[in-house]
Amino acid sequence: MAFQTMPVFFRQLSLALATKSRVGRFSLAVLALCVCILFGIQLQYSTNPSTTVKENPVFEAITGTSDVRKSAKVDESPPFIILMTQWRFGSTVLGELFNQNLELFYIFESLFPTTKLRKLKNVRQNTPENKEMARDILRGFAKCDFKTDYVKILSNWGGSYTMNRGLCLNSTSCRLHSASALGDFCKEFKGRLATKIIHADLDLLKPLVVEDGINLKIIHLVRDPRGAASSRINYLMNIESYSKNVAEARPFFPNLGRLKPLGLLDGIPEYMLPVQEINDNNPTVRGLCQWIRENTKRSSDPLPPWLQGRYHLVIYEDFAKAPLTEAEKIYNFIGMPLKPELKKFVHDMTHSNSSDTSLFSTSKDAHKTANKWMKDLTVMEERQILKECLDVLQLLGYEPNSSRILPES
Template sequence: MSKCRGSMRRSFYAVLVLFIFCVLLFWRKLSAWKVLNLSTTEQHPGAIAARIHGTKFDAVNNRPPFIILMAQWRSGSTVLGELLNRNPELFYMFESLWPAARLRELRNISRGTIASKEISRDILRGFAKCEFATDFVKIYRRWGGSRLNENLCHGNRTSCRMHSVEDLDNFCQSFQGRLATKIIQADLELLKPLVTEDGINLKIIHLVRDPRGTAASRINYLKASYREILNILQRIPPLSDRLKPLGLLDNVPKEILQFQEIRENNPTVRGLCNWIRENTKLSPDSLPEWLQGRYHLVKYEDFALAPLQEAQRIYEFIGMPFTTHLKGFINNITHPKSSNPSIFSTSKNAQATANKWKKYLTLQERRQITKECLDVLQFLGHEPNSTSATPQSS
């Protein structure tokens, strides 16, 4: 009888231990489920959309990609950036590296140095973490371009949610890592450490444009922006070269360095084509390991010819849905009923804009650009001696 009781007691304890183990296991699974299924009323819409649409998150830091539109001055980046700016699920910053020039001045750092590049990287690191520096916020807030950030400012600089570092940090964090920016003062060398050293999940949209189109747009921009440029242009004979006198061909005259766009960008055709040579990757096979799956090339002329198709590819690359709202917006600004003639407008017939250079550049200017950039024109699929900006069919 005592043996029977002992056996029953041991069976009871075994069942009890098994029951406790099952309870603990169930509780652990329940806790994990709660973490992964936060109440949607407490999340930003971007976070909800990310889960619904099955966004690919970075395996290292479990965050959505930090999207960077990398381009050059007057290459069509503003209109392409609107693809990201008008997405309510993204926190987009227009030219987030704009304050870098002022920060260099304050710290007495020369442009192009290692320290200068670190200033730009620190800005991007802070943005990726939603941890903005006080001096960055002060400078960016005062800049007129800041009002172009749709979700941040809604077109009105006085209503921008960056009255303090805390305001901007909190607003950024509400997007749950869905961040994007356009930069025109960077290259792959500057961005590489953000991936290899900081582990940031970058997605780089690399925009390139026919150098002839970019050069024509730069002449037009300077002419529309500075009275002094008009005075210089009046001294130039008709149908001759404007590129060299304006510092847009190979070397920059001292009198032109007074203009910030010339000082802070890559103004010359020679510099532009070097940038294209060093950064453009036509085939996935040519990508270094750190860039694989992180790089998407967009030719402005392809976008101008088929905006919706190119935009769809961009959204597939960043892992977000290309919504009906965005399709309508892109169609409206690339095929408007009436184009805005302003140099600063983003609402223009895209294909006409891409081909505008053939009527604007003189024969001498076209020959100068071809001489500097023959290999680049061929590399990008453009006919060097053609007056059309439409790429050759492959």
């Protein structure tokens, strides 16, 4: 670029010398300064091909552009790994890929406390304030800075999967109840952090990269909507505290199927609104397919600049079919080796002959679990899902007609 300005420079120089005017000499000085600056940029670029002109601070000073990604220096640090998924998508199993790695600090569902925090702070769900609250939690997590009320809610959560393997090796309760103690323990991992979130989308995560410069690596886990819907039915039907709600839905089953009466299809009946999972998650088939539709990026899709190098799609059925292969891809994406002990854990976890058939077991035959919906869903329920999600099935490469029925015309 600098070299291309040289002929113009010499013509102006000749004119300035010919006129010998004060204006001519001033123009000469300005031209000389511009060429020196541009020559310096060209020299730096030619000696460092990995640096583009727009990344050069001198270029920014001249042009006024300042759109260089703020996270340029942060990218040199270990990534903050986020497993982004939905309810009953198989994320508990996938999350163990990180929980079992003692080089990572992992929190299971780090946004779980937002439900109670919203009530404490009088923030409504599905509002900008609610999203900003979630972002603040993730910002704090990225710095190992945890608030007292957040840690109190997380520590008192009855879900056994709040347990971090590293914490369990350092605490008999598998928890640190002090915010400062949890923060200090987190810092021992020197930025190697991971979490699973089921209350988020790409829109929520984008400002963390663009505005805060956090080096996110987003693993987007999706699942065949038929498998997810079947698992949600099974969940609601087997949680004792929801038996009253299910009893109100049961009379409608024969004629409507189970999805609609349980609030899992396209709307939520009033008698199901007290169910926590119905309020906290995106429970309907219509909602989960919209979430997949809006957030899924196939390998052929051009990613927006902020997401380039940060997004990895995992299809649950692919993981169930070839766990080690998919685990290798995930670890290549996050830039860490999949060590032999983790490979053994993945194999044992996904090829289990355990008799534990509980809803939250992480040791199951993954392939059988992935295909279980084919036996559990009725013809009516499959048709209902296909009506809402046919385009999503095609987007993810599923065969809508591979089961025993065809969608209704």
